[in-house]
Amino acid sequence: MATTLPTYATFGQKIWYYTFRVFCGLVFFYLIFPILIVIPLSFNAQDFFTFTPEMLRLDPEGYSLKHYRDFLGANGDYSWLQAFSNSLIIAPLATLLSVSLGTLAAIGLSQPHVPFKRQIMALLISPMIVPLIITSAGMFFFYSSVSLQGTLAGVVLAHAALGIPFVIITVTATLSSFDQSLTRAAANMGADPVTTFFRIQMPLILPGVISGGLFAFITSFDEVVVVLLVGSAGQKTLPWQMFIGLREQISPTILAVATILVVISIALLTTVELLRRRSERLRGMSPG
């Protein structure tokens, strides 16, 4: 396959080239279409999940912010807002926990001589691999026995455990390109390990730490199975509310929620991409 089609390409090659491009285009469409389609649908003035004739005519009558008002509790139902605020409490706490512990451990794991490094890594990444239903069933049993089941602390602990693999992966990746002689140089000039960490190492690995933190945040922010089993009525998060809503009677408010979440993901993705480029530029890996 070539990036551009040479002028001497045969008819067959031309067909192949365009078929390939069209196929890839369709796949990109398949990837992005379901995510973008919820945005216009969420402005539907009716309680339908498809485009009404008014919407297709681009008639302003067909569009409204009704579902967003419902999300904010205009119909007297504040459960969405409550769930949203619960999510906004749980996710940052879980993120804080997994980022602080995860960064420390990633630094430990990036030292030149770590005994059982492979085994430790395998253990720390396993929360990402073990099916969520197994993790949450186990957490239900164990957290019940130590009376953490149905508490905010229980859900935060559980979500922090789920976020750890992402922090470990991103931070160790950043550290792999960190020049260890910089810490030696700092130590040489009289800095103690704590100063070295905060003044030298931390600023350089910060992009990786933030990316890991955003991953951990979105993991907790999106998580539903653990909340279903470990949480109780007091910890209903936004995904919990969506899941219950989708399983029983689908309410069109879900479209508005989905749109809000898509906007949040776009913001997070942009941040991570900018951080990645910045860190590549710092390391002199990319010209841009």
Added chain:
Amino acid sequence: MADTSTNGPMMAADGTPLKQSLARALRRQKRRALLLTAPLLLFVLVSFIMPIGSMLMRSIQNTAGTDYIPDIIPNVVVALEDWDPQSGDLPSEAAFKAMAIDFKAAFKNKQHTQLGRRFNYETPGMSSLFRKSGRAISRLKIEEITDFKAEMLDVDKDWGKIEYWATIKANSGYYTGSYYMAAFDAERTIEGVQMKDPDQRIYQKLMIRTLWLSALITFCTLVIGYPVAWLLADLPLRTSNLLMILVLLPFWTSLLVRTSAWKILLQEQGVINDIWIALGFTERLSLINNQLGVVIAMTHILLPFMILPLYSVMKTIPPSYLRAAKSLGATNTTAFLRVYFPQTTPGIGAGALLVFILAVGYFITPELVGGADGTFISNRIYFQFSTLGNWGLAAALGTIMLVIVLLLYYVYDKLVGIDNVKLG
């Protein structure tokens, strides 16, 4: 004579032998690395490993409610010790007496229904027997009764069923294999443990369906992900970075958003069916609440996990290899099959294993778009757990699934290496 190495070991500045000094420095380095890792290891141990351990324990603990069965019916356990279910006779008078005594105690503690429900998992009918007998047995006056067997059969003639007593005897230990028996679709009969009739082997069927659909989804992500990864690896960096966003955005979007988007798109009155009708077809397609819906939605959700590892491998293959093959006379097909494709197999292995591992454990998407015939084993575990309350069976099914996933994880580690997992 300045060279000390000729007459002794080399010394470090503080006068200790250099070798010793280096070994000490290495030990200190190792200790520091472990100390930095220790808080997280402790945290993961408490918040993740111990829960998994307690699930493993659940799958073999023989409990009703919070207590072990032999602690609830201690006298029955002793009295049944010498009884052989295969003899065809009912247990002895002593066993009936023991049951009357233990049952009274259990009734007092309100445990008799839990006990019945526990036995009912294995032998249907026992739950109602225990529930119905509750009050009647609690009224019996133990000291005045001479014929316990007759008295118990008078309460309910089902106490004369040998298979009920066989179930009680089989479950009189602190630990039981009966949840695994159920999870492997076996059942206890008077003749011993046997496989159920083939059409009643629901867990086997579900396990096969889970593995088959996961394999199908993995195959679909490979078939449509491969060309895209190739295109991305081949395009100039600026363009491919832009297109990469189309791959990464779904990756960052909430799983529930993507699942609900598919639920909305695929439903009978949804956008896709509306377009289908607008194209002139008269019959609406049933795209949801079946296996097709699960495959469409999960292929979409897991596609980035295939494209990203493929892309990172393809990026390292110099484009000149393909050109070289062609200039040596290979056709496009030969050049691809003999030169390019073999070099991408590590990426295929990494992507396929990752997608398969993740797919096997999926719960939310099959639950919401799977309907009756598109559910996975996870859904059944959740159902056992939350609706039927058979935690032991849920734990046993979970353990079997955990073993499968860990085996795959081990293969993944051997082939790809955990430290090579990349995100975005």
